[in-house]
Amino acid sequence: MTDQGEKSxxxxxxxKKSYKMGLITVHALRGVNLKIRHGEMISVVGPSGSxxxxxxxxxxALDTPTSGKILIDGxxxxxxxxxxxxxxxxxxxxxxxxxxxxxxxxxVTKNVxxxxxxxxxxxxxxxxxxHELLDLVGLGDKANRRPNALSGGEQQRVAIARALINNxxxxxxxxxxxxxxxxxxxxxxxxxxxVNQEKNATIVVVTHNLELAERTGRILHLRDGVVExxxxxxxxxxxxxxxxxxxxxxxxx
Amino acid sequence: MTVLDLVGLSFGALKxxxxxxxxxxxMVVIGVALMTSINGLGGGMNNYISEQLxxxxxxxxxxxxxxxxxxxxxxxxxxxxxxxQTVRTIERIHGAKYVIPSFTGGGTLKSGSETKTVSILGMxxxxxxxxxxxVSFESGSFVSSGDSGGIVLGYxxxxxxxxxxxxxSIGQAVFVxxxxxxxxxxxxxxxxxxxxxxxxxxxxxxxSQSIDDVAFITLAAANTFFEKGSVYDTIYVITSSPxxxxxxxxxxxxxYGKNIGVISPKAxxxxxxxxxxxxxxxxxxxxxxxxxxxxxxxxxxxxxSVMERTREIGLLKAIxxxxxxxxxxxxxxSFTIGLLGGLLGLAFGIxxxxxxxxxxxxxxxAMRVTPSFLPTDLGQVFLLACALSVAAxxxxxxxxxxxxxxxxxxxx
Numbered sequence: 109m110t111d112q113g114e115k116s117x118x119x120x121x122x123x124k125k126s127y128k129m130g131l132i133t134v135h136a137l138r139g140v141n142l143k144i145r146h147g148e149m150i151s152v153v154g155p156s157g158s159x160x161x162x163x164x165x166x167x168x169a170l171d172t173p174t175s176g177k178i179l180i181d182g183x184x185x186x187x188x189x190x191x192x193x194x195x196x197x198x199x200x201x202x203x204x205x206x207x208x209x210x211x212x213x214x215x216v217t218k219n220v221x222x223x224x225x226x227x228x229x230x231x232x233x234x235x236x237x238x239h240e241l242l243d244l245v246g247l248g249d250k251a252n253r254r255p256n257a258l259s260g261g262e263q264q265r266v267a268i269a270r271a272l273i274n275n276x277x278x279x280x281x282x283x284x285x286x287x288x289x290x291x292x293x294x295x296x297x298x299x300x301x302x303v304n305q306e307k308n309a310t311i312v313v314v315t316h317n318l319e320l321a322e323r324t325g326r327i328l329h330l331r332d333g334v335v336e337x338x339x340x341x342x343x344x345x346x347x348x349x350x351x352x353x354x355x356x357x358x359x360x361x
Numbered sequence: 362m363t364v365l366d367l368v369g370l371s372f373g374a375l376k377x378x379x380x381x382x383x384x385x386x387x388m389v390v391i392g393v394a395l396m397t398s399i400n401g402l403g404g405g406m407n408n409y410i411s412e413q414l415x416x417x418x419x420x421x422x423x424x425x426x427x428x429x430x431x432x433x434x435x436x437x438x439x440x441x442x443x444x445x446q447t448v449r450t451i452e453r454i455h456g457a458k459y460v461i462p463s464f465t466g467g468g469t470l471k472s473g474s475e476t477k478t479v480s481i482l483g484m485x486x487x488x489x490x491x492x493x494x495x496v497s498f499e500s501g502s503f504v505s506s507g508d509s510g511g512i513v514l515g516y517x518x519x520x521x522x523x524x525x526x527x528x529x530s531i532g533q534a535v536f537v538x539x540x541x542x543x544x545x546x547x548x549x550x551x552x553x554x555x556x557x558x559x560x561x562x563x564x565x566x567x568x569s570q571s572i573d574d575v576a577f578i579t580l581a582a583a584n585t586f587f588e589k590g591s592v593y594d595t596i597y598v599i600t601s602s603p604x605x606x607x608x609x610x611x612x613x614x615x616x617y618g619k620n621i622g623v624i625s626p627k628a629x630x631x632x633x634x635x636x637x638x639x640x641x642x643x644x645x646x647x648x649x650x651x652x653x654x655x656x657x658x659x660x661x662x663x664x665x666s667v668m669e670r671t672r673e674i675g676l677l678k679a680i681x682x683x684x685x686x687x688x689x690x691x692x693x694x695s696f697t698i699g700l701l702g703g704l705l706g707l708a709f710g711i712x713x714x715x716x717x718x719x720x721x722x723x724x725x726x727a728m729r730v731t732p733s734f735l736p737t738d739l740g741q742v743f744l745l746a747c748a749l750s751v752a753a754x755x756x757x758x759x760x761x762x763x764x765x766x767x768x769x770x771x772x773x
Contacts, residue, residue: 170679170766191683198681209676209770213377223680225366270680 115182117277117310118144118167123176125162125333136162138333139176146277149304149311149343151321154330160314161282163330167312168201168280169193180278198227202271202309204300206283208263210255210270216242217251220269227274234273241269245299261292268299272307279303279311285320297323301343362686371693378666382698385655385662389702390709392652393746397710397739398717399648403641404733405718407634414630416493416569419603420458422610424451424596425622441620443593451598454612456605461488462593464583470518470576471536472529479518480575481537483583484597486513491599493572501531501562509582512537512558516566517573533560537576539587556586570729603627652746655702656753659695663757667691667764674761675769684762691758692751699750703743710742 125137136159144150152160165171166178169185178185180200188196197203202223210219217238224234242248245265247258255263264284271279281300285293297320304311313324321327325344329336375382426443441447443462451460463484470477486503489496499519504511514529521528529535534557543552558578567573584591600609610623667674677687714732 165767168679194678194681194683196681197679203679205676205770209672211673211676213373218373222677225370226362226680226682226686228362 116143116179117146117148117181118142118312119177119179119182120163120166121177121179123163123166123178124174125159125166125171126174135333137166137173137176140330140333140335142328142335144310144312146310147304147308148326149301149313149324150326150328151313151315151324151341152328152330153315153318153321154336158330159333160330162333164280164282164312164314167278168203169197198223199274200277202274202276202279204264204267204271204279204281204284206286208255208260208267208287210263210266212254212256215252215254216247216258216266219255219266220273222270222273224273229274237273238269241272242266244272245269259292260288261295264288264292264296265299268296268303272303272309275307277310279309281311281313281315283315283317284313285315285317293317293320304343367689367693368697370690371697374666374670374690375694375697381662381665385658385698386702386705388655388658389652389699389746389750390706392648392655393703393706393742394710394713395648395651396645396742396745397707397734398713398732399641399644400738400742401711401714401732401734402717402721402730403637404735404738405714405730406637406641408733409730410630410633410637412569413571414626416495416567416572417626418492418494418599419627420600420606421492421626422598422600422606422613423622423624423626424598424613425624426594427620427622441617443596445591447593448596450616451596451613454609454616456600456609456612457598458601459488459491459597459599461485461492461597461599462580463595463597464580464587464589465594466539466583466587466589468537468539470528471538472533475521475524475528477518477521477528481578481583481587482575483578483580483587485580486577488597488599489577492597493567495567496572497565499563499565501560504561504577504579506579506581508561509579509585510557510559511561511579513562513564513577514560515573515575515577516564517570518576519560519563520566529560529563531560531563534558535560537578537586541588554586558582598623652749655746656749659698659750659753660756662698663691663695663754664760666694667757667761670761671764671769671772674764675766675772678764678766679770687764688758688762691761692754695750695754695758696747699747702750703746706746707739707743 120140120142123137123140124135126133126135128134140159140163152163154160162171166173169188172186180196185193185196211222217235220238220241221234224237229237239248239251242251245268247262247265247269250258250262255266258266279300284300285296288296300311300313301323303309311324313320315321322342324341326338327341328338424443426441445462448460448462451457461484463482465483466481468479468481470479485506487506489503499516501513504513512535519527519529536555536557538553538555540551540553542549564572578586583589598609598613600606606625610625613621613623674687711732711734714734718730718732
């Protein structure tokens with residue numbers, strides 16, 4: 109984890125989001141202020157409807173705030189146009205979804221390289237990166253399979269490889285273990301922690317999985333669209349790294 | 362994103378729904394094939410008419426006994442008999458340089474053991490070149506007016522495509538047989554007349570059935586053999602120049618009114634081509650409609666595809682695909698459908714024209730029409746197919762490109 113001094117990797121200032129559902133106005137975020145340091149791995153927890161996913165979508169530039177600011181590396185992303193935002197998502201952010209969102213007709217390799225295609229990464233470099241990442245997530249031998257021939261855990265690994273292909277500074281994961289059994293979920297947790305530590309990627313995980321939340325550096329509790337409380341997780345206390353590697357190794361042996 | 366990446370992605374999407382994509386391509390194929398076949402047939406028929414009538418000189422007028430064989434003149438029996446007097450009358454018209462009467466008849470030509478049904482034209486052969494300037498001899502020469510036993514054979518008679526050796530050669534005797542019903546003492550009886558002719562000349566191939574498939578004898582021989590009683594079937598009028606055609610035609614009509622037919626082959630060709638053009642234009646319109654139906658098929662297929670792939674589109678947008686890239690991906694799919702449909706359609710259309718020509722009355726029979734395809738026509742149809750397909754893809758592609766990634770990703 110590297111502290112970049114005053115400038116946060118991600119900072120939100122009185123972030124608000126409301127939208128209409130029929131006649132009712134839903135206030136999904138009611139003024140969220142948070143700072144995330146470079147290389148930090150934080151989790152966002154809270155009951156359903158607390159605004160976790162909305163916050164993640166805002167951070168990932170998939171949605172725009174009703175008011176307030178999102179500063180990424182000190183730059184207000186609400187000033188960006190649509191194209192610039194698309195480019196920003198492509199180069200700076202890796203998304204991981206609960207339901208993996210893989211394209212079933214395409215091979216694992218094609219799925220992983222999708223963000224690199226639009227980033228104009230040369231084909232040779234793309235192929236090399238795809239294979240490096242598939243090795244990293246432990247799927248080097250399943251590169252030519254189609255997603256529907258893989259288990260849930262394996263599919264999520266493919267999604268993680270896809271999120272990493274453009275070497276993003278930020279990984280945003282929405283319930284990454286939500287569809288997995290506990291053992292597989294733990295493997296994915298370990299993989300994310302490893303990515304955070306090895307790649308120094310700033311990771312924000314939205315989760316209901318308290319065990320996963322505990323193992324990150326900081327836990328934000330969201331309730332009714334505001335940060336209710338915040339506490340330090342095991343990762344910041346240096347208690348995860350070793351056990352994480354152990355689990356990882358066990359899982360793969 | 363390179364073009365190759367784009368093609369790869371769109372092809373993958375089409376391949377996933379093979380049957381649906383295949384059927385959509387088929388819709389385009391049908392339209393393109395129909396259009397190609399019709400163009401090919403139209404081209405072939407135009408060529409045929411030009412070949413048939415183009416062999417005649419530009420200053421030729423054809424005078425027939427009736428203005429219109431289906432018209433009131435023919436039905437009311439008002440048609441003028443073309444006699445030596447008619448010839449003399451026309452000869453006096455200003456601008457009529459030569460007036461060449463002729464008899465036509467059908468008969469069977471026998472040479473050794475081979476038999477062939479032919480048209481026989483009796484006329485003053487020394488004037489042949491005024492009517493058909495391109496006529497030339499493979500061997501021999503025209504039959505002189507006094508030689509009632511001489512015959513000149515068109516190329517296709519002398520060299521039938523179904524025989525390895527020539528049907529007849531110079532100097533050889535051939536027999537012409539002609540049957541007619543005769544009233545003998547109140548009883549009608551079929552009588553066959555037979556006469557020997559000696560082959561004096563064989564013509565070079567001209568590409569026109571009105572010369573290549575005809576045997577030529579003298580005017581007198583035809584008059585006697587076919588018992589025409591000096592009533593001509595056709596009179597060819599050679600005007601002093603093509604500019605005089607209209608004047609001469611008017612003068613002849615002035616004398617005989619509507620009871621005589623005067624046709625300028627050039628005018629006839631353009632009239633036939635005009636009528637055929639209208640008919641083919643109608644068929645082309647149907648083909649164009651079927652191409653539009655194909656385009657609607659593409660809209661349906663792609664729109665359904667956009668609906669089914671909403672989550673995928675959401676993902677692509679989340680990972681940084683711009684609105685334009687998504688638009689291009691879907692347009693590439695519709696273009697691929699157009700490209701495949703266009704290419705297959707051209708192939709099927711060309712093959713289809715050859716099949717159709719066998720089924721239609723002008724196939725292997727009297728008219729020998731070969732479909733003719735102009736590269737520009739083929740190119741136009743192909744481009745139209747591609748352009749229509751891309752145009753059909755615009756709406757679904759636009760829908761895909763404007764999907765909000767969050768909404769799209771939430772779709773179950």
